[in-house]
Amino acid sequence: MSQLTVGKDVLSYCTKCKLNLGHIIVAMKDVKHIAKVKCNTCGTLQAYKDPSISSKQNKTRTKKTLMTPSKIISVSELWMEKMSSTKKKSTPYAMDAHFVKGDIIDHTKFGPGIVEKVVDDKIEVIFRHEIKTLVHNK
Ligand SMILES: [Zn+2]
Secondary structure, X not given: OOOOOOOOEEEEEEOOOOEEEEEEEEEEOOOOOEEEEEXXXXXXXXXXXXXXXXXXXXHHHHHHHHHOOOOOOOXXXXXXXXXXXXXXXEEEOOOOOOOOOOOEEEEOOOEEEEEEEEEOOEEEEEEOOOEEEEEOOO
């Protein structure tokens, strides 16, 4: 990598031309960091803006924002949430019983579950480990 010194040409983003253009270094922050540059095109004196670094940093920041975990909840978490937010008493599950959304059923095989959806003679029930579609109202 060539040494950066005052008077050397460097590519910088010109805020006036709004382009990455050749600039002349007019001041250094330290041996590796340019402080001020002068645009070869318009002659504006401005703070050095590394075109590659600044865009990279922006991308990283965007990625981080996007990677913020959107709330993914598992079936058991959903079950816990539903079960703790209801005060209904559980009803033993039977095919001939009639259930409505929000009912708590007690299934002999799957244990307690909460009715999430009712579609005609079928109910979608959230159990501790899985969501099941059961029949009712038969
Ligand atoms: Zn310029």
